[in-house]
Amino acid sequence: MLNFAQTVNKQSLKMQARTDTIIVGNSLSVLQNLESESIDLVITSPPYFQQRNYGNGDLGIGNEDTEEAYLDNILAVFFECVRVVKSTGSIVFNLGDKYIEGALSLLPYKFAIKATENKSVFLINQITWSKLNPTPRQDRRKLIQATEPFFVFAKSKNYYFDLENYLKHLDDFNKASRGKPTEKLGKQYFDIIDKSDLSELQKENARKALQDAILLVQKGEIDSFRMKIKGVHKEAYGGMEGGRNNQIRNNGFTVIKILGNKLKKDIIESPVEITKDNAHPAVYPLYIIQELIKLLSKENDLVLDPFCGSGTTCLAAKNLKRRYLGIEINPEYVNLANERLKQSLTLTQELFL
Numbered sequence: 001m002l003n004f005a006q007t008v009n010k011q012s013l014k015m016q017a018r019t020d021t022i023i024v025g026n027s028l029s030v031l032q033n034l035e036s037e038s039i040d041l042v043i044t045s046p047p048y049f050q051q052r053n054y055g056n057g058d059l060g061i062g063n064e065d066t067e068e069a070y071l072d073n074i075l076a077v078f079f080e081c082v083r084v085v086k087s088t089g090s091i092v093f094n095l096g097d098k099y100i101e102g103a104l105s106l107l108p109y110k111f112a113i114k115a116t117e118n119k120s121v122f123l124i125n126q127i128t129w130s131k132l133n134p135t136p137r138q139d140r141r142k143l144i145q146a147t148e149p150f151f152v153f154a155k156s157k158n159y160y161f162d163l164e165n166y167l168k169h170l171d172d173f174n175k176a177s178r179g180k181p182t183e184k185l186g187k188q189y190f191d192i193i194d195k196s197d198l199s200e201l202q203k204e205n206a207r208k209a210l211q212d213a214i215l216l217v218q219k220g221e222i223d224s225f226r227m228k229i230k231g232v233h234k235e236a237y238g239g240m241e242g243g244r245n246n247q248i249r250n251n252g253f254t255v256i257k258i259l260g261n262k263l264k265k266d267i268i269e270s271p272v273e274i275t276k277d278n279a280h281p282a283v284y285p286l287y288i289i290q291e292l293i294k295l296l297s298k299e300n301d302l303v304l305d306p307f308c309g310s311g312t313t314c315l316a317a318k319n320l321k322r323r324y325l326g327i328e329i330n331p332e333y334v335n336l337a338n339e340r341l342k343q344s345l346t347l348t349q350e351l352f353l
């Protein structure tokens with residue numbers, strides 16, 4: 001197989017960037033030939049430091065002699081990613097830590113610090129992947145390492161972020177499992193309003209707001225609500241200035257609507273992929289990548305993975321109707337990725353679309 005970066009000119013690579021393809025080549029040199037600001041989202045997992053031999057010779061990243069040399073190589077690729085990403089885009093790097101002489105190296109964090117030092121990007125989130133099935137190798141003096149960070153960087157405050165579509169299946173599950181509102185819902189507040197010291201107009205407005213909130217629960221638009229009434233309930237935030245307290249002071253009441261959506265935290269749970277039919281030794285979970293793609297891109301956007309391995313990012317992008325571009329130095333993995341891309345979705349994957 002040819003080294004793509006040495007055999008194609010800039011124009012044809014620009015063409016490639018528009019089509020769904022995996023380029024065989026050294027990511028740094030391929031990236032250097034890509035147009036600036038042409039990619040919507042980068043998601044990748046570079047080789048971890050001295051963890052595996054992917055059989056890629058001198059151009060392969062990961063088996064440098066020193067941490068410094070490794071970080072320099074990863075950062076060179078990272079900053080090319082920064083250049084090719086649009087100002088509305090983001091860059092996700094997943095890196096694992098490693099014990100060196102009994103101590104964690106902190107290499108992922110050293111990378112993140114260096115990546116943000118020149119301020120060309122800022123870190124939106126460090127999402128922790130919590131592994132449901134970590135390697136059960138219990139050291140007597142250490143806990144099992146069951147997490148890995150996904151660093152999410154953006155180029156500008158205008159980055160694309162679709163919170164609603166991230167982990168949407170959990171919201172849908174929450175809504176479906178909500179019980180039916182009872183007859184008594186919110187009724188106690190009518191009494192409290194009547195007996196309160198509010199003016200007649202304030203009481204009338206409070207009853208109306210209460211009735212509206214009950215209706216929203218009945219229609220399933222909110223999970224529940226609470227009401228705070230002047231002179232009856234404590235002020236919010238210990239009485240500090242704030243929107244809610246202003247409402248209580250000015251209107252005599254406030255209604256706190258409880259949406260019931262699961263809070264979207266910077267942690268995601270997923271098993272390590274252990275599919276027998278994937279010969280790549282370090283596949284990351286399709287589920288996590290699909291969720292990140294839903295969060296950080298929209299349909300038809302172009303998603304790049306400069307260390308694409310068995311093509312998980314490309315597959316996730318394809319499943320979600322995004323375009324993809326992969327770069328992988330090892331032609332055997334590219335064949336593997338193309339094979340995966342040809343296969344249709346499995347039932348499990350469909351569950352999360």
Ligand SMILES: C[S@@+](CC[C@H](N)C(=O)[O-])C[C@H]1O[C@@H](n2cnc3c(N)ncnc32)[C@H](O)[C@@H]1O
Pocket residue numbers: 025026027028044045046047048054056059060061062280282283284306307308309310311312313327328329330333
């Ligand atoms: C951690 S694996 C990525 C696995 C991928 N996320 C998946 O789910 O299959 C890193 C990949 O980077 C590739 N690689 C190493 N050095 C490279 C380089 N300089 N350019 C392009 N790919 C490289 C390795 O061959 C390996 O497949």
